[in-house]
Amino acid sequence: MNKISTIPATPDGADTDPLPHNIEAEQQLLGAILTNNDVFDAVASIITRDHFYDPVHADIFEVATARIAANALASPVTLKSFLEDHAGLKELGGAAYLVRLAGSAISSYAARDYARMIYDMSIRRQLIDLGRNIAAKAAKVEVTSEPKDQISEAEQHLYKLAEAGQVNQGFQTFLSAVTDAVNVANAAYKRDGQLAGVSTGLVDLDKKLGGLHRSDLLILAGRPSMGKTSLATNIAFNIAKAFRAGPLPNGKEGAVEGGVVGFYSLEMSAEQLAARILSEASEIPSDQIRRGDMNESEFRRFVDAAKSLESCPIFIDDTPALAISQLAARARRLKREHGLDVLVVDYLQLVKGTGRNENRVNEISEISQGLKAIAKELDIPVLALSQLSRQVENREDKRPQLSDLRESGSIEQDADVVMFVFREEYYKEREKPGEHELEKMATWQQEMEHLHGKAEVIIGKQRHGPIGAVDLSFEGKFTRFGNLVQPWQKGSDREF
Incomplete structure (x- = not known):
């Protein structure tokens, strides 16, 4: 075939080396x-x-x-x-x-x-x-x-x-989609019918969610002091601690248990976040670690815990006011260089948009859509923390609901799962009656005893499963959530 004449490959005034073209x-x-x-x-x-x-x-x-x-x-x-x-x-x-x-x-x-x-x-x-x-x-x-x-x-x-430059996948055959669905179900079946996703390390939460599913955006919301960051940190630590690499069904090498965790800590420094994880692992109160107030045996336990965590695949980025574009770029780089199975963002309202939206609601929409896009593109679960509006405090029942999500309805719309952390003990503690009100004090102490060390994770939305509440234990001094042992489970293997 004769070549059709066209304009020169290198325009006048350009470099002598022509740019790539065909x-x-x-x-x-x-x-x-x-x-x-x-x-x-x-x-x-x-x-x-x-x-x-x-x-x-x-x-x-x-x-x-x-x-x-x-x-x-x-x-x-x-x-x-x-x-x-x-x-x-x-x-x-x-x-x-x-x-x-x-x-x-x-x-x-x-x-x-x-x-x-x-x-x-x-x-x-x-x-x-x-x-x-x-x-x-x-x-x-x-x-x-x-x-x-x-x-x-x-x-x-x-x-x-x-x-x-992303090429749209477009339509795929139903056979291809069914094959993917069968592979997910097969993976869950091999885990004794328990989980299709990555285990959070919290048994009852896993039963409700089926683990953290790939390409899902999960929102974990709550008022200040409810323990959002603590729960996210616990889940991240549990996943990284359980990490085990091996061959995947597609023939590639990857996480067969647990996973590599990326943690964007936009509020706390990496050192503060690491101190929380060390507090949980060493069972030394985080405030003692911060002050260095430890005896010799506690300090030895603290050092041993630090050594055991050296190989934990948790990567922390504490860059403040990170733009959603940078967040995505860094997540891609982490997956390419070290692998990435779960991404945690603490918290959504501290992420910056592109700057094109002057309206805060539109900016939050852009960020939530960006996080969902990251989950789909990297094929990983993204767990993003979110603040709740103050209207929760004005209600008699302080349990949060979907309408309390702050600043944008798009968070609820874009998320596959919306969860709320709720500790009734926190609110009850602030209702303490005066010392002279003996009857009220007795009732209050009884209620506090019942609520002590307990927390709820309320699943307000789940695209692929049921909603409802999951009871967890909470140890404030270690900032640790755990599986709540019910009275009939005493002495069982769930008592930890």
């Missing part, structure tokens, strides 16, 4: 579209006009796209009238060039391969352009431009490039 692939793909408009449907999810190297080809593709979108024929004859005055096309022969494109058409079955080739070349050109911009900015030493800001900016540009 003019013949562009010509032959356009020819295929102009001879069979059905080809467009096969490639529309892969490329746009911006992916073409030759600007004339980009304009031809754009006009053809508009015609096909309007259910009109896009052929050399129909496109001729729209491009008669196009200066670039005139240089190539005008309408005769459109006819030559049609004559060079490839068969429709190869169209997607050609589209991916054009797309790959475009991404390479954008990466080169981005690299040059990074180099130019780094070379220009300015007081207002620090290296760490340039790194952050480069990460954001790379993230946008990766997002723009």
Whole structure:
């Protein structure tokens, strides 16, 4: 096949080294579209006009796209009238060039391969352009431009490039979907019919949720001092502690038990978060650890716990006010470099949007949608903590409900699971009567004794299962949630 003449590969004034491109692939793909408009449907999810190297080809593709979108024929004859005055096309022969494109058409079955080739070349050109911009900015030493800001900016540009380049999966056969569903059920069956997802280490919560499922966004909400961060930390520690690698059903190496945990701690420092985990593992109150108030045996226990946790695959990022784009980019990098099975975000309202939304409700919507997108893209459960509005405090029954989610209904909408942490003991403690009210004091003490060391996780929404409450134990001095031993379970293996 003779090569169709077109514009030079390297425009005037450009570098002597031409950018990656494949003019013949562009010509032959356009020819295929102009001879069979059905080809467009096969490639529309892969490329746009911006992916073409030759600007004339980009304009031809754009006009053809508009015609096909309007259910009109896009052929050399129909496109001729729209491009008669196009200066670039005139240089190539005008309408005769459109006819030559049609004559060079490839068969429709190869169209997607050609589209991916054009797309790959475009991404390479954008990466080169981005690299040059990074180099130019780094070379220009300015007081207002620090290296760490340039790194952050480069990460954001790379993230946008990766997002723009995702090829939509489109429709899949029902057989493929059924196969995936059977594989999930098989995994649960092999675990004695208990869990399809990652175990939280909390038996009753696992029974209600079936574990943490891949691609799910789970919201854990509560008022301050309810123990949101403590519960999230406990779950993260339980998952990392149980981590065991091995061959997966797809033949790849991965977590067969537990998992690698990424923890975005936007409120607490990494050191404070580690102290909480150490408090739970060593059974030394976290305030004692913070003050260093330990005797020799406690300190030895503390050091032993620290050594045992060295190999725990928990990765903590305590960068404050992290943007959702950076959060996603760093999660991708963690999965690529170390693996990632569960992501925890503490907490949602401290994540920043892209800055395009001046409205706070819209910004929260953008963040919750971004977290759900991360869960689906990385195929992992994302556990995001969330604040609740103050209206909870104004009700007699302080148990939270879905309408209490703060600032945006989209959190409830985007989440697959919404859970609330509730400790009635916290509120009852603040109702302590005066010392002279003996009868009320006796009743209050009795109620406090009943509520002491207990917590509830209220499942307000679950897309794939039942809602309801799960009772847990809570040891405040160790900031530890655990399985609540019922009276009839005394002496059983659940007493821990």
